[in-house]
Amino acid sequence: MTHLFLKRNLFIAILCVPGYVIRAQSVAPLPAYSSEQLRSKTDWLLASGSQKSAVYRTKDGFLALSNGLITRSFSLEPNGATVGLDNLTTGESLLRSVSPEAILWINGHEIKVGGLTGQPIQNYLLANWTKTMKADPYSLKMLKYEVSPIKKRMEWNRRTAWSTQKADWPPKGLELTFTYGTTDEIIRNNQNRLTADDQRTKLLDDDFRSLSPDWKIVASPGNQSASFRNEGKPGEIQIPDNSTLFAERPLPEKTAVVICKLNSGTDQSRYYGPGIALTFDDRAPVKFYLSPGNRQFGLQNGDKGEFFEGFDPAKSWYLRAEMGVGKLIVSVSEDGIGYKLLSTLDLASVPKGIRIGKTDPKGGTSEQTTGKATGRCRIEQLTLLGGPQNPGADLDFLNGLVVKVHYELYDGLPLLSKWVTVETPSSAGFILNTLKTEHLAVTEAESAVEAKRRWELPPIFAQSDFAFQSMSPNASENACVEWQEDATYRTQVNYNLKTPSVLVCQPRQGVGQKIVRGQPFESMRLWELLYDSWDRERRGLAQRKMYRTIAPWVTENPIIMHIRSAADADVKKAVDQCAEAGFEMAILTFGSGFDIEDSTRQNRLRMKALKDYAAAKGVAIGGYSLLASRSIDAKNDVVMPKPDLNPTFGHSPCLESEWGQRYFENLYRFYQETGMDLLEHDGSYPGDICASTHHPGHAGLEDSQWKQFVRIRDFYHWCRGKGIYLNVPDWYFLAGSSKIAMGYRETNWSLPREFQEIIERQNIYDGTWEKTPSMGWMFVPLVEYHGGGPAATIEPLKDHLPHYEQRMANLFGAGVQACYRGPQLYDAPETKAVVKKWVGFYKKHRPILDADLIHLRRPDGRDYDAILHVDPAGKEKGLLMVYNPLDEPITRTLTVDLYYTGLKNRTSVSKQDAAFVSQPLDGTKLTLNVTIPAKSQTWYVFQ
Incomplete structure (x- = not known):
């Protein structure tokens, strides 16, 4: 249509x-x-x-x-x-x-x-x-x-080799x-509003969600059992029409305006209607109220009373009383914005107290209850205001x-x-x-x-x-x-x-x-x-x-190695293995000796030489930098506005301090001079505020958060335009970052290897509800990480090859890239063969593995677990991964709904890249008999 x-x-x-x-x-x-x-x-x-x-x-x-x-x-x-x-x-x-x-x-x-x-x-x-x-x-x-x-x-210099998505x-x-x-009228209105209610000091704002003990409840003798909170609702009154029940309290000193919002409900009083009564030390009250029996507004000043047209009992109304010099100005409003003036009374004294609710015709308490009908009305809000805060303020900015x-x-x-x-x-x-x-x-x-x-x-x-x-x-x-x-x-x-x-x-x-x-x-x-x-x-x-639409750089999903040492020989060895095995990116990881803040010419030239070496091998390279989760010194750290407040990570530099500005200037120069391809930016700006008035990049507390955020956002935008890949453990995707942690606890990688296999698949299953597979990285500690000793460590790789292969099957099978952290990807021909096998699997099926993921059964170690990749626009419209964590082979009959693949009635199925076989569907549902060896997995492709 x-x-x-x-x-x-x-x-x-x-x-x-x-x-x-x-x-x-x-x-x-x-x-x-x-x-x-x-x-x-x-x-x-x-x-x-x-x-x-x-x-x-x-x-x-x-x-x-x-x-x-x-x-x-x-x-x-x-x-x-x-x-x-x-x-x-x-x-x-x-x-x-x-x-x-x-x-x-x-x-x-x-x-x-x-x-x-x-x-x-x-x-x-x-x-x-x-x-x-x-x-x-x-x-x-x-x-x-x-x-x-x-x-x-922002500009996006896309790296098409890392993404098959056509975003x-x-x-x-x-x-x-x-x-x-x-307009001239709007400017005049706002100038007049300088003395209006929203520019006044607010002395009290009671919306009657609860009943403050400051209110004294007063009822006529015949209404002692009546409640000012009918059915538990504060401010709601249900009593006979011509009877009294109200709450009273002293007015705060310097009260200038009283605004009461109320609804007459089913009350049919004429002179006892709900409203406000202002009380004085030296004279009778002034009562301003709703008169639903007359369908009018009522005003009683001592012995003198009058009514005003315009009242609609179906609506809530704002009653407003303003105390001027020797005057009381009363007005009404439907919306609390535009008020209609009803009357101006001459007053020689100032009110001292207020009553809200149902008072007698003169604003007091009747001695008896009259009236046959029982009605229900409600006090919705009471606001007490003082004088204007900025009576002479400048509105030229309009x-x-x-x-x-x-x-x-x-x-x-x-x-x-x-x-x-x-x-x-x-x-x-x-x-x-x-x-x-x-x-x-x-x-x-x-x-x-x-x-x-x-x-x-x-x-x-x-x-x-x-x-x-x-x-x-x-x-x-x-x-x-x-x-x-x-x-x-x-x-x-x-x-x-x-x-x-x-x-x-x-x-x-x-x-x-x-x-x-x-x-x-x-x-x-x-x-x-x-x-x-x-x-x-x-x-x-x-x-x-x-996310794939408004931040399409998240579809870039390079295969990553974390190089443990930044020494030239170690880097070149790792890059050579990456190129041989088909890995696409090498990160000089934390603790490697890589120092992006070293601005010496010698360091920059060395990093450029490593970049050129990696580029010649077809491998992207970059490194790690820690930003906010550390302290610089008292001059450059964020200044908290209160002594009991702390920065998010305990310590943090202000990004608009002298150090912060130098830090980002150094990052720009580093990438301009070395041409490196990526930044792993740890401890990214977490939103810390700063009360310093001496940092060059912000004026004080009010602008500190916005200025710091803009500093890092603009840098990430620049990186995106240069094609610099960004690993950032914070949700900066919409500002330009590429990948975040899929969701894992680092100390879990110190657990025995067999535990890590199931937990890894659980992390992926849980992390892909809100992230695409390409938006999250996982972690494979090839060497010891957070302790755990030999039982937690994969090195020597050839000695733990089944586990190493299972980790790659978990990750590549999910389309999720991990940071393989260590000195090497393989240590023997058989290890190299396994790495190349799973890299080849991923690259062969990259379009479908980088597409969407459907969650079928969460890993629990007690039975199979499964995920389904789907892409209705692709040639391969589905890829089903089924894992067996048990110590014996299993056979299961699975019913898989292929709705999100776009397939109906019939599909072609290939098991583990064998020939395709045509198979009927029950609408969009497929029944499969699946046999999986112990501690292994299988996959099916649908076209």
């Missing part, structure tokens, strides 16, 4: 021309298509790239970015906002509430970008609601949008960019401020990306303290009334290139990605409003960046992958395809 859509709409084809700009008012010519018309009819995990990205107009008049798998929809008037996020495969509408497109904090001021206000409830969002919703008067205005093909975010770079798809800016919100949608994947750029025409500039690039309020994944320790999350996998301090995708969560609660979502099932239902992307530390004319700021990028299943395997396949 998407193909036809693109072919018959020339206007859409024009959108793909780079730089083609469409202003907001030109949306009318875009053809309208429904989600059903755009929905892909094929499985995107089998039909690679067949679902093309396009921009179109929905039947509701929204602008939509869709590829037949997902659609993100945007309003253009009265302002830009995300108003839809649909998974077309499942038919789910995931967005439940409108949020700003981004939020910036500039010179200490919060500036929103786009968004709409006035949504009646936040459980779900209807298109026709947006027709009555309003633009936030303080938020930047959407001025135009433009569509272009996706651009490279596009940049990925195919569309970029949709919205430009937001200021003049000419431009914020661009970028989206990318990828062909053939339910995946989009989002980031923000910030520009100014000012030469003086401003400080961008921090920013929130995503605040996506989505439907919750479960209904949980009580508290939970572990929540089901919405079906969105979120990743950012601003990521560190983890060997898993959790790195993004450590840095800027978080599923948060939504305290404004008052109608959720969870009593304490704890449901994680907002996806937020915001640096936890801030960025603290100076932005001036000609130097725009570009934020981190966020990727959002919409799952179409709860199945773990399918979710893993989706994640792995995402």
Whole structure:
């Protein structure tokens, strides 16, 4: 359907021309298509790239970015906002509430970008609601949008010898960019807001998730059994209409504004309605309340009372009372942003206390309970504010401020990306303290009334290139990605409003960046992958395809040796063996004597000579460097803001200290002068903050994390452009790294050899749920490593050849490369033959072994274990590896589902590279009788 859509709409084809700009008012010519018309009819995990990205107009008049798998929809008037996020495969509408497109904090001021206000409830969002919703008067205005093909975010000098995957770079798809800016009205509104509520000192913010002991509960005599927490919900009142039950407390000194959000529920009172009463030492209370019996707002000042129109009992309302000089100003609001003035009272004294709930007509306690009907109402929130924090603050930065919100949608994947750029025409500039690039309020994944320790999350996998301090995708969560609660979502099932239902992307530390004319700021990028299943395997396949698309360098999978000694003769011997056995990369490993920080001419010339020697043999070479997991000195180490805090690894240099800057300058020069092919970068930057104000590369604490991350990110980008392979034990894939540890415990390699065989396959099985085989390295200690003595050591290799072969069968059979650490790969003709056998096996079947992996049975040492490689686009569409860990031969009847190979009804099967035999399938399922010798394995190839 998407193909036809693109072919018959020339206007859409024009959108793909780079730089083609469409202003907001030109949306009318875009053809309208429904989600059903755009929905892909094929499985995107089998039909690679067949679902093309396009921009179109929905039947509701929204602008939509869709590829037949997902659609993100945007309003253009009265302002830009995300108003839809649909998974077309499942038919789910995931967005439940409108949020700003981004939020910036500039010179200490919060500036929103786009968004709409006035949504009646936040459980779900209807298109026709947006027709009555309003633009936030303080938020930047959407001025135009433009569509272009996706651009490279870094250069990639691909090493085709190490990868059979035909990955596009940049990925195919569309970029949709919205430009937001200021108007005279927005600037005036923000100037007036300097004395508004969000600029005031917050003295109290009680959302009544619990009932503070600071509240005194007061009930009329006939209501002594009534509770201010009906059915366990603090702030909920259920009593007869014309009776009293309220909570009271003193007002904090210097209280200037009282804001109470409440809902009349089923209460039908006229004069006893829920509200606030301000109490004084020298006069009667002032009561400001809801009067559902009159369908009006009520105001009682001593003996004088009046009512105001506009109250809707179906909605929650904000009642606001502001204490001016000799005055009390009362107003109401539906959304807590735009208030309607009701009245201004002259007051000679200042209120000392507050009552919230149901008071009598004059704001006090009635002596008796009257009224036949029992109603239920709720106090939802009380906020007490002081005076303005920055009444004279400078907002000149708003003049000419431009914020661009970028989206990318990828062909053939339910995946989009989002980031923000910030520009100014000012030469003086401003400080961008921090920013929130995503605040996506989505439907919750479960209904949980009580508290939970572990929540089901919405079906969105979120990743950012601003990521560190983890060997898993959790790195993004450590840095800027978080599923948060939504305290404004008052109608959720969870009593304490704890449901994680907002996806937020915001640096936890801030960025603290100076932005001036000609130097725009570009934020981190966020990727959002919409799952179409709860199945773990399918979710893993989706994640792995995402990485191969947006970080295709992870498909490079060279065969690696770790050379234990950096002495010239030892290196040349190892390189010679690598070339003879078919290994493709040699790493001068930790403890080898390789020193990348030795900047002497003698060292550089020696390393270049080794590089040239290896290159002549067809072997890539490079070495190891330790970065953050060490101390330099007090002048250059990170300075923690509190004495009880420590760097992640206990010690760490600041990457923006003098030492840190020299370190990276030295790395650049080393690779430029030697031409070496790879860096194994241990202890990579883990996100440490630094409070120093003397380091040359950052100003202080606020900008320290962002500046350090950019330092290492830019270096990794440079390496990617030069074709330098990066082994980094941290989740830097989206910043350019190539491989990470598959997941293992180093001390396990000191266990007896027979234990290592099973544990190795377990590590691979578990590590490939979220990583492709090429994304993770394993480890083979040919010499003793972390102790263990002769029982743990493979050397002499020829004496432990069955074990050595099993290790290679484990690794090459999984398509996972290991770091073979030692002085040599073979020590006898028979050892060399075994190494070449398994290297040859891998190279013969490299396309399928580097493809996706399906998990069939986890290794446990008690029976067979198995994995299935799948590639529906390849010639070899499947390769099944089955291992027997037992001491006797086994025969098993296996039923293997070949769905993800793309095969149906019939296949050709080859066992251990014998001739292919045609075999019928039961749909996509294959039944195999498998016999495996003791302590061995077998494999089958499917075409």
